Amino acid sequence: MISKGFIEDKSKTLITGVYNDLTMKNILITGGSGFIGSHLVRLMVTKYPDYNIVNLDKLTYAGNPENLKDIEDKGNYVFERVDIVDADAVFKVFEKYDFSGVIHLAAESHVDRSISNPNEFIMTNVVGTLNLLNAARTSWGSNFSDKVFYHVSTDEVYGSLGDEGFFYEDTAYDPRSPYSASKASSDHIVRAYYHTFGMPVKISNCSNNYGSHQFPEKLIPLMINNIKKNKPLPVYGEGLNVRDWLWVVDHARAIDEIFHRGKVGETYNIGGHNEWKNIDLVHLLCDTMDEKLGREPGTARKLITFVKDRAGHDLRYAIDATKIKNELGWVPSVTFEEGLSKTVDWYLENEEWLENVTSGSYRNYYQDQYQNR
Numbered sequence: 001m002i003s004k005g006f007i008e009d010k011s012k013t014l015i016t017g018v019y020n021d022l023t024m025k026n027i028l029i030t031g032g033s034g035f036i037g038s039h040l041v042r043l044m045v046t047k048y049p050d051y052n053i054v055n056l057d058k059l060t061y062a063g064n065p066e067n068l069k070d071i072e073d074k075g076n077y078v079f080e081r082v083d084i085v086d087a088d089a090v091f092k093v094f095e096k097y098d099f100s101g102v103i104h105l106a107a108e109s110h111v112d113r114s115i116s117n118p119n120e121f122i123m124t125n126v127v128g129t130l131n132l133l134n135a136a137r138t139s140w141g142s143n144f145s146d147k148v149f150y151h152v153s154t155d156e157v158y159g160s161l162g163d164e165g166f167f168y169e170d171t172a173y174d175p176r177s178p179y180s181a182s183k184a185s186s187d188h189i190v191r192a193y194y195h196t197f198g199m200p201v202k203i204s205n206c207s208n209n210y211g212s213h214q215f216p217e218k219l220i221p222l223m224i225n226n227i228k229k230n231k232p233l234p235v236y237g238e239g240l241n242v243r244d245w246l247w248v249v250d251h252a253r254a255i256d257e258i259f260h261r262g263k264v265g266e267t268y269n270i271g272g273h274n275e276w277k278n279i280d281l282v283h284l285l286c287d288t289m290d291e292k293l294g295r296e297p298g299t300a301r302k303l304i305t306f307v308k309d310r311a312g313h314d315l316r317y318a319i320d321a322t323k324i325k326n327e328l329g330w331v332p333s334v335t336f337e338e339g340l341s342k343t344v345d346w347y348l349e350n351e352e353w354l355e356n357v358t359s360g361s362y363r364n365y366y367q368d369q370y371q372n373r
C-alpha cells in the first residue's frame with residue numbers, strides 16, 4: 001500500500017515524480033466532478049479501495065468538487081485540475097501517475113450549448129480525446145497488457161429514430177448536432193487507435209441520464225427547479241420528442257461492468273428501455289412535485305409553456321441493451337418511478353446545491369482554490 005502520509009500530503013505528490021505503487025492500480029477518470037463522472041468516481045472509490053482513483057477535471061460550469069464532498073477525504077482519491085485540451089498538462093499527469101486504466105467522461109455535453117457554440121465542443125470532445133489517447137499511447141508504449149482506455153459516449157451518435165426501432169451497437173452513425181458530431185468523431189478516433197496502434201479500447205453509448213447532481217440546464221433538473229420556483233416550464237416544439245431515460249447510478253454500474261469485464265475493441269449500448277415523450281414526462285414531474293410540495297393537483301401543469309423548437313431536434317432515441325445484459329448481466333436496478341422519486345427528493349433536499357450551481361458560487365470558490373496548482 002502507499003503510505004498514508006504520501007497520499008495525504010498532496011503537495012508532495014507534485015514533486016515526487018511518478019505516483020506508482022505496484023500494489024495499487026492508478027485509474028484515471030476524466031470529468032469526475034461532473035454529473036455522471038461524480039457518480040462513477042463515488043462508486044469506484046468506494047467499491048475498489050485498492051485502486052487509486054485520479055479525477056482529472058477542468059471544473060467548467062457543469063463540474064465542481066462539491067459533487068464529491070462525501071468521498072474527497074478518502075485515501076484512494078486524488079483530484080487534478082486539468083483541461084484536456086491542454087496536451088502538455090495531460091502528458092504531465094500521465095507522467096506523474098502510472099495509469100493502468102483510463103475512463104474518459106470529460107466532455108461538453110449540452111446540445112443547446114453546442115448549437116450556440118460548436119467550437120468549444122470540437123475542442124474539448126474531439127481534441128481533448130485525442131490528447132488523452134496520445135498521452136496514454138506515449139505512457140504505455142507498446143506494452144498494453146492489462147491496460148484499458150474506455151471512452152464513455154452517447155446514443156446521440158446514431159442520429160434520430162422514427163416512431164419504431166432501436167439503436168443497436170452496429171447501427172450506422174448519423175450525428176446531427178454539433179454535440180453528437182463531436183462525440184461521434186471522438187468514438188471514431190478511439191476506434192482508430194484500436195485498429196491502427198492496437199490500443200485496448202472500449203466504448204459505451206448511453207441514453208439520457210437523470211439523477212442527483214445534474215446541472216439544471218438538462219430537462220429533468222431544469223423542470224424540477226422551475227416548478228419549485230413557479231417559473232415557466234419551457235417545452236420545445238410540441239413536446240413530442242422521445243427520450244429513453246436511465247438512472248445515473250445504473251449508468252455508473254454499467255461502466256464499472258464494462259471497464260472490468262467488457263471485451264476490448266467492443267462497443268456496448270446502455271439504456272433503460274424507458275421511453276417517454278417529453279410532454280408526458282413533464283406532466284409526471286409536475287404531478288410528482290405538486291404532491292411532494294403539498295400543492296393543489298394541477299398547479300405545476302399551468303406553468304407549461306410551449307417554446308420554439310430546438311434546431312435539428314432529434315425525434316426519438318431508444319436503446320437496445322441486449323448485448324450488455326447477455327454478456328455482462330447488467331440490467332437497471334430501479335424502476336423509473338423509484339429513480340425519479342429519489343431524484344426529486346434529492347433536489348428538494350439540496351436547495352443550497354441548486355442555488356450554488358446556478359449562481360456559479362461553487363465554481364468560483366473551487367476555481368480560486370485550484371488556480372495556482
Ligand SMILES: Cc1cn([C@H]2C[C@H](O)[C@@H](COP(=O)(O)OP(=O)(O)O[C@H]3O[C@H](CO)[C@@H](O)[C@H](O)[C@H]3O)O2)c(=O)[nH]c1=O
Nearest residue numbers: 109110111154156206207208217218219234235236241278
Ligand atoms: C432543456 C430542455 C430540453 N427539452 C427537450 C429536448 C430533448 O428532446 C429533451 C431532453 O433534453 P436534454 O435534457 O437537453 O437532453 P438531450 O438533448 O436529449 O441530450 C442528453 O442526452 C444524451 C444522451 O441521449 C447525452 O449524450 C447528452 O449529453 C444529454 O444532454 O427535452 C425541452 O423540451 N425543454 C428544455 O428546456
